[in-house]
Amino acid sequence: MEFCNKSAVEAVFIYVKRLNMAKSDELAQIIIGCKNGDSKCFSQVVDMYASRCYGYFYRLTGNNDLSDELLSELFVKLVEKVGSYKGGSFEGWLFKIASNIFYDYLRSKQRRKKLLDVQKKQLESEPTEPKQSDNEQIDKLQIQLRRLDTDTRELIMLRFYSELNFKEIAQMRSEPIGTTLAKLHRGLKKLRELMEG
């Protein structure tokens, strides 16, 4: 019986592995199509990654409109930069662009904030987070995520939505893997405490 279970697990494992290989082959073909300027291939990439990238942006900004904007910017950048993709993890490459777009947004927000601080002192008391639309409901997770620092929040979202392994994430962030691991563990532990508390 145990033997049968082991065989079944192995069979599932092989099936998953083959499925992943087939998926990566399919993705490689799609990327080649994108490089050749095939709009259908770009549409396929949008279908494959829009949801995950949107989740990443939404959890970082907490704002639907802003996430829409950042997601559009991401795919525009994809069209512009797909020629520079030289292989390796496509998710890693795509989420690196997404991460750069998010940090660019943060920098521009900081600049805007500084400008407003100089012009109107009273704005200091107002929340800096983007306002929600009337029909938006902020979930508990989003509230607690705001209590984490930006870097930790970005790391958690990168890990969760990009599904990259730690080695790839550490490479992307140009830091030792131990640092990435420690930061993520600390952040997730704090998030869990906040959610459970």
Added chain:
Amino acid sequence: MNDENQENLKELFEKFLDAEQAESCVEDVQKAEQILREHPAPEPDDMLIANIKAEIAMRLPARRTGVFKQIAYKSVSVAAAVIFLTAIGLRLFEKGSDEPGPVVYASIIPTAIWESDDIAADDADLAIFTTEIEQIEDELLVLQFGEDDANGDSSVSELEIELIEINSSDFWKG
């Protein structure tokens, strides 16, 4: 996160922590990620996706033009570089030709004279000079053997006069 990744996670934590701490860390991560899964982010609007696809389709011809421009600029810059390098090469080559080239020897003496054994016949001046030398030789022999019937002083004087004449003449200047 799939099981394979979780397994890697445990291995990774064990590189920095002891087994018990690593186990606890993996549990923290798993539980927190479970919370993330239980709170899915909103999905992008269908309209947004359609707009993105439309924008991509709109940008693609521009991208193709951009790619074409890039290729054209690259080709032009490569051509310019080739022309520049060729010009420099030619310039260097020309400078190189300023150096003494292979020496070409040509005889200024007609081959007929050069090959002739009768040099005296070929050059009138040379003939005169040769005659004078022979004359001087004869006179020297006369002096040497004392065959001069007059006193030796006159013979020596004559010889000196002849030598002065030879010296003053420009035959050797050509």
